[in-house]
Amino acid sequence: MTDTPLPVARDVFHFYNRVHLRALTGIKIKNLRELLEHVKTVPGSVIYHHTHHYLQQHQSLTPEPPNDFAYWVTEALNENELGEKLTSINTCEFSSIRALREKIADTIEKHLEKSKHSLKEANEGQEFYLMRSISFVLPTPYSAQTLQEFVEILKKVSVHSIYYHMFEAKLRLEKGVNDFSLWLETSLGMPDLAKKIARLDPYTHTIEGLREKILHMCGLAMAKSTPPRETN
Amino acid sequence: MPTLKEYEPIVGHQVIEELALIADKAKHLTVQNINSTAVGGGVAEILNRMIPLLLELGVNARWDVIKGGEKFFKVTKKFHNALHGKQEDIGPEDFTAFMETSEMNNKSMELTGDILLIHDPQPIALVNQRDGKKAKFVWRCHIDVSNPDERVWSFLRPFLDRYDASVFSAPSFSQQIPIPQFLIAPSIDPLSDKNKELSQDTIDSVMNRFHLDPEKPMVTQVSRFDYLKDPLGVIQAFEMVQRNIDCQLVLAGGEATDDPESVEVLTKVRERAAHNSDIHVLAIPSGSDIEINALQRASTVIVQKSIKEGFGLTVSEALWKGKPLVAGGVGGITLQVSHKYSGLLCHSIEGAAHSIKQLLQNQEFGKKLGQNGREHIRQNFLLTRHLRDYLLLFISLFHEGDVIQL
Numbered sequence: 001m002t003d004t005p006l007p008v009a010r011d012v013f014h015f016y017n018r019v020h021l022r023a024l025t026g027i028k029i030k031n032l033r034e035l036l037e038h039v040k041t042v043p044g045s046v047i048y049h050h051t052h053h054y055l056q057q058h059q060s061l062t063p064e065p066p067n068d069f070a071y072w073v074t075e076a077l078n079e080n081e082l083g084e085k086l087t088s089i090n091t092c093e094f095s096s097i098r099a100l101r102e103k104i105a106d107t108i109e110k111h112l113e114k115s116k117h118s119l120k121e122a123n124e125g126q127e128f129y130l131m132r133s134i135s136f137v138l139p140t141p142y143s144a145q146t147l148q149e150f151v152e153i154l155k156k157v158s159v160h161s162i163y164y165h166m167f168e169a170k171l172r173l174e175k176g177v178n179d180f181s182l183w184l185e186t187s188l189g190m191p192d193l194a195k196k197i198a199r200l201d202p203y204t205h206t207i208e209g210l211r212e213k214i215l216h217m218c219g220l221a222m223a224k225s226t227p228p229r230e231t232n
Numbered sequence: 233m234p235t236l237k238e239y240e241p242i243v244g245h246q247v248i249e250e251l252a253l254i255a256d257k258a259k260h261l262t263v264q265n266i267n268s269t270a271v272g273g274g275v276a277e278i279l280n281r282m283i284p285l286l287l288e289l290g291v292n293a294r295w296d297v298i299k300g301g302e303k304f305f306k307v308t309k310k311f312h313n314a315l316h317g318k319q320e321d322i323g324p325e326d327f328t329a330f331m332e333t334s335e336m337n338n339k340s341m342e343l344t345g346d347i348l349l350i351h352d353p354q355p356i357a358l359v360n361q362r363d364g365k366k367a368k369f370v371w372r373c374h375i376d377v378s379n380p381d382e383r384v385w386s387f388l389r390p391f392l393d394r395y396d397a398s399v400f401s402a403p404s405f406s407q408q409i410p411i412p413q414f415l416i417a418p419s420i421d422p423l424s425d426k427n428k429e430l431s432q433d434t435i436d437s438v439m440n441r442f443h444l445d446p447e448k449p450m451v452t453q454v455s456r457f458d459y460l461k462d463p464l465g466v467i468q469a470f471e472m473v474q475r476n477i478d479c480q481l482v483l484a485g486g487e488a489t490d491d492p493e494s495v496e497v498l499t500k501v502r503e504r505a506a507h508n509s510d511i512h513v514l515a516i517p518s519g520s521d522i523e524i525n526a527l528q529r530a531s532t533v534i535v536q537k538s539i540k541e542g543f544g545l546t547v548s549e550a551l552w553k554g555k556p557l558v559a560g561g562v563g564g565i566t567l568q569v570s571h572k573y574s575g576l577l578c579h580s581i582e583g584a585a586h587s588i589k590q591l592l593q594n595q596e597f598g599k600k601l602g603q604n605g606r607e608h609i610r611q612n613f614l615l616t617r618h619l620r621d622y623l624l625l626f627i628s629l630f631h632e633g634d635v636i637q638l
Contacts, residue, residue, distance in 0.1 A: 017250060021624040024406035024413040045634040075561070075571055123579065125540065125562035129403030131415060135635045136624055138253050158246035172635065 006147050006225045009188040013150060013179075015142040015157050018164030021134045022049065029128040031119045032077065035069070036108045042130060044097040048172055049133035051091060051100060055163065055207065067091075068128075069104060076126040082111040092201050095176050135168060147188065150180075151218045159207040166202050166210060178202075180214065193221045233284045234423045236616075242422050243616050251616065254623045255289035257638050261626055262292040264345025268308065268354035270297050274418075275351050275374055278618075281421055285619055291626070298341065298355045304333035308354045311388075314381035315353065327387055331357070343367065347626055356391045368396045368629040372416075376542040378404045378563075396629060402543050402564040414625055417567060419618035420548045420609070425521035427552055430529055438526035442482075442514055449479040449592055452531040454524055454549070456485045457497040457515070460540045462560070465581045467504055467511060469537070472585035474510065477592050484514040484527055528553050533591045533598065537584050541565050548613045551575065551605030556598030558587040568613065574605040 050068035066087035074083030144150035165179035185194035286293035334357035505511035534550035543564030561577030569575035576587040
């Protein structure tokens with residue numbers, strides 16, 4: 001076991017909060033062909049909404065419901081095979097909404113090509129209404145310069161703050177990695193902990209579960225080190 | 233009216249803190265709400281609760297009411313029904329009467345807000361005052377316009393198109409219109425009589441008053457007596473369940489004596505239930521909020537077997553009480569219930585019967601659904617979320633883009 005002091009970050013980590021408002025598009029979908037057409041052409045904020053809103057909306061559900069596309073094709077169209085394929089798209093592998101959109105469109109297209117049977121129509125009342133998500137990013141009063149401070153704040157920030165730094169920063173803002181890992185590696189010089197957090201698949205955890213997991217990882221990293229030495 | 237602090241034990245400190253953070257960005261704004269009545273109806277109810285909370289958060293929220301005579305409100309009632317898709321006899325004189333009162337209101341009503349939040353069709357023509365004003369005009373539609381009467385909708389459209397934005401309550405109400413449309417779902421107030429915690433004594437006394445057996449599993453549907461809520465289908469489903477399980481059914485709803493259809497449905501439901509002593513049809517006066525609350529809390533399973541539904545606040549109420557729910561998978565219900573996660577959705581009488589039976593026999597499963605449902609409502613359909621959406625709406629009117637850095 002090493003006994004190195006906990007480092008002090010070069011840059012302060014500012015915690016932000018992200019809340020969203022849903023906007024309606026007026027687009028109503030009844031079958032897979034319509035779904036494919038719109039998935040290919042709607043703004044990225046629509047794809048983002050339907051692949052992510054459930055994470056914030058169903059914070060406490062375990063297991064979490066699948067993304068909206070998967071849920072709708074399964075429940076409204078009874079297309080179980082396609083539903084399963086859409087559910088299993090590994091969102092955390094994608095670094096842009098554009099790439100995620102292509103994967104969803106490709107999955108639906110292949111299914112349509114393969115299936116020879118007639119197109120299923122959703123019953124009245126079960127149509128899919130496309131929406132988009134408008135994000136509002138607000139600074140919180142919290143900032144950290146050491147891992148200890150980071151942990152204390154992580155314990156109390158809202159799930160929306162964790163969501164923002166873990167999901168939105170990586171995919172919607174196309175940073176390629178979550179904010180926590182980025183700061184831990186580049187500013188705090190803790191690449192191992194950064195990598196461990198980056199390797200988590202956040203889409204298979206509830207946000208509260210994610211909080212606990214990250215806190216646990218940070219706890220282990222802290223246990224390996226002693227507190228920072230007093231400087232005079 | 234309760235203060236924000238009183239909601240903190242229910243929604244958590246973070247939610248209240250977040251509201252303050254957001255409101256800080258909207259503090260300089262004056263929001264003028266305008267509707268057609270100060271008392272009665274859902275809009276007045278929500279404004280009564282929302283305005284004090286907005287003021288507490290530092291947003292200068294105001295509320296004004298348009299004027300109108302009997303003739304005007306008769307016309308707007310017809311509009312309301314027609315927008316809901318009901319057949320109404322509307323002639324040119326109705327449109328003329330609407331315009332006369334609207335012009336009178338436009339002359340007498342001063343619009344001074346930075347944001348004009350105009351509720352429902354009655355005051356919609358106030359947008360004619362927008363020329364030369366910097367204010368943002370928002371039309372807040374509280375009614376189900378998923379299948380509107382074309383004539384009334386076409387009449388309203390030129391007004392609507394002049395607004396800066398519109399707000400609807402459910403995705404299915406959205407329309408192909410040239411202005412931005414936002415979705416702000418309704419909410420329930422966890423501190424209201426209909427939703428607050430009740431003592432076991434209160435629940436027992438209500439059960440006793442309605443001659444219900446506290447020992448027998450109780451299946452309940454709370455809704456007005458309307459074909460679209462399918463009370464006859466609920467009875468049929470219940471009788472299928474009864475073949476295997478000894479239980480009782482409660483159908484509770486308001487006595488809408490001014491609505492001929494409701495009277496007809498209630499009569500049919502009573503006739504259909506007459507031979508079955510385990511079916512209790514309770515037509516109770518509107519405003520019996522404690523009674524409804526108690527009935528929901530005493531239920532083993534709650535049903536909302538709607539065939540068509542705008543949003544379905546009774547579903548939020550049931551889930552908030554942590555009850556296992558069987559509901560028609562239509563309209564706004566699907567926003568609230570994820571099948572097998574926070575309730576069971578059904579599409580037929582047989583499906584409803586099967587789901588009710590499953591929940592009565594597997595109470596652990598029902599409990600898990602109920603817990604999930606309650607959390608879902610806590611996070612998404614309480615008054616505090618509603619308040620947050622309004623604040624975000626106000627801020628969004630002054631920003632562009634899908635990611636707004638504040």
